[in-house]
Amino acid sequence: MNARPQPRWPASVALVVCAGLYALLPSRFVVGPNWLEPLLVVLPLIPLSARRHRRPDDSPWVRRLCVSLIALITLSNSVATILLVHHVFYSSKLGGLSLIYSAASIWVTNVIVFGLWFWELDRGGPHLRAGPDSRPPDLQFPQMTGPQSEDSVWHPRFVDYLYTAFANGTSFAPADAMPLSGSMKAIFAAEALISFVTIAIVAGEAVNILH
Secondary structure, eight states: OOOOEEEEEHHHHHHHHHHHHHHHHGGSHHHHHTTTTHHHHHHHHHHTTTTTTETTTHHHHHHHHHHHHHHHHHHHHHHHHHHHHHHHHHHOSSOOHHHHHHHHHHHHHHHHHHHHHHHHHHGGHHHTTTTTTOOOOSSEEGGGOOOOOTTTTOOOOHHHHHHHHHHHHHSOOSSSSOSSSSSHHHHHHHHHHHEEEEEEEHHHHHHHOOO
C-alpha cells in the first residue's frame, strides 16, 4: 500500500526556521550579509507552496529546488561551524555567552536541516514514497519491523525524520531509525560530527563561564 501524499508545510516551516536562525547569527559567523541566505531560501518557497502536497506527478524542478535549498542551508551552517571553531581557538573578541548562543543556534539548525535531508532522500523522496515507484528504504524505523496488516501499514512523516535527526544529533549514533544505505550512513556521520563539535564548544564555554 502506498503512503498518502505528504504535505509540504512541515518542511517549508523547517526551512523558514533555519533561515531565521541563520539571520540571527553574529556577522562573524556568516559569509556575506545576514539577510542574503534567508532571502534565497524564502523566495523560492512561494511557488512551492502552490500545491499543498508532494506527489508522484510533481515536476522534476520541484525536487531539484527543494534539494538545492537544503544544500544551501547545509553549506551555510557548515561554514558557520568552521568559523565558530576558528573564533574559539584564534579569537578572544567574542564573549562566552555569545559563543554559547551561536553554537546552540548552529546545533538546532543542524538538527532541522538533517531532518530535511532524511525526509527528502529516504526511498527517493516524499514524492516517490506517495506513489507506486517507491524505492527500498534508506532508513528503518522501529514501527517498520513489527507485524502490520494490509490496511494499517505505517509510513514515516516529517516529524519522524526530524526526531531521528534530533536523536542522532544528541547521541552521535542512530538512536531511533537505522540507516541502511551507504549514502544515508554518510549523512548520519556528517550530522553527528557537526553536532559533536558544537556541543563540545558549548560545554567548554559553559565550564569557562562557571570558573
